[in-house]
Amino acid sequence: MPASVPLWATLLQSVQGVNKARNQDYCEVQGRGTAEEPLIMAVADGHGSAAHARSHLGSRFAVDLFVEEARRFGALAQPRGDERPPSLAWLMHYAEHAFPRQLVSAWREKVLGNWARTSSHEEPGLSEEHKVLLYGSTLVGAVLTPRVFAAWQLGDGELTVVDEDGRVTVPLAPAEADLGDETESLCTPEAWLRVRTHWAPVTAPWRAPRLVAVSTDGLSKSFASDRGFLQFMAGLDERLSAEGADTVRAVLPQWLARASQHSGDDTTLVAAWHRGATPAPEPAVAPEAAPATDPAGPPVTDPAPLINPAPPTDPHGRDE
Template sequence: MSAPPAWETFHKSVQGVNKAVNQDRCLVSGAGTAEDPLILTVADGHGSAAYPRSHIGAQYATDLFAHRAREFATAVADRDRSGWRGRLRDYARIGLPERLVRDWQGKVLGHWKRQPTPDEDPASPGPILRLYGSTLIGAVLAPDLFVAWQLGDGELTVVDSAGEVSMPLAPERAELGDETASLCSRHAWQLVRVHWEPLPDPERAPQLVALSTDGLSKSFVSDEGFTEFAAGLHRRLAGQGVPGIADDIPRWLAEASRHSGDDTTLVLARRPAAGTADAADETGRTGEVVEKADAGTEKADEAAEGPGSIPDPRIDTEESERP
């Protein structure tokens, strides 16, 4: 019997029922080994009339994060240099956010220069950057290190070996209304939140890491409802693995999108239990995958609640715009 993969992964993006274009993007790359750490990322383009190119901004965000995170992962794998962990931690907290924001701004300014808006000639880059505004969440998972970054809304959700759910990058104070930090924000690199977690004991490492855009969380009546969703997802994965629920997750996301009215994207990585026969199928492959806009969103089938089932969202909300 072959050893299980270091991580099973799944990614899916569902276009909001009120949206003409899916503004979300996501990417999965790597295997989660020391030589090839796992990289997860989601980006949520703002999508309102003030951000007409935010789907492009979100695509640049995921692509550029994957590039910088791969450089970071290479440094994680290099254990021969003395003091590497301290320098790497400083880079994670300061250097990588600065480079990522600079990369993104350069990309979008270059795109606008190639394809300018006919009736606009802004005197400063701020209005141009705004056209492409996007949030970003990204994570790197190596056998003994878990690092994540977040700019703006959305959720990084972690379930530990005891089944406890946490959101290590949740802001200390809730953002007001639909305001959120963004890659187009002034001094955006200073707004990036960073989670740094060494993993000296593999038995106590996270069992589930999920990145999602706010189209999922805001479909629930309360934060507790979203937390129970994550706990239920973990229980289902523990019993069936990613292949066992791969057909169900898109339906859950479509139902969430129906309630929130927003694009809904979920990327997850699940650590299979040692000694199990779990194996990632096509839905859990670990090669690089980029999820773009679906051609359309199918209506979710009504699902009966049962033991161990995932709670469906129960609230309808109006689509909102970020300023």
């Protein structure tokens, strides 16, 4: 692959929920996935209720601060110059313990600073925890370097990974689903203890995930089942492979707008599709005779949700 072509093609889109006063979601993607510029992606979902009246700011602060911490992590993973990089075991410990604590601490400091600068006309005498509560937000973020793939999640939303063989997983899904609208949050006391971490060394460029996506729960809630969400993500991967990132970017706002209509919530998706080099082929051998078949492979039982995440019929498994 020519050096000028990035290893990752990225997508970013956010749609405001129907009848919502403002979009509480915030998102970012940057970097190329190299040692010098790690690929960083994040989404945050402000809680939006009266008890969290400043959560649209809380979600923005969460993403901005995650990007800063992720840059530091990338620099640690592969330092420049002659400095020897730390071991993967040390990096994993840092990702699981130091990273969440530093991120939550920075977020709390940021929101309390914002309160101090802007609240002279508002209710005096609030406790520190009450002030932090006003900015409550979830967060899902990931960092990809040539050496490691790490991701963190606090609260609802999804990290979705499609591996080199096309298998779709949500590695940071909680063991038990949240009840109702309750979710873990950056405003929770000692929130760093509730951050879930995904860790995966990258042994070769072609063994990196084929697709990594972070999304707010407005997308997953638009489907009648977890299976429908996974089919959508598989279909996204198929469309990217078949048609390229530019085509998918053009229709992504329509897909998310339709999802938002079903969930009634702000809906945000950030995705990175790996288009890096593949390993060298094995030495050629005389092929065996084979019957003529469709070069795309055998048909699937129900191709619509796999090939087209937004077919003319309802992709979300719900009645119109």
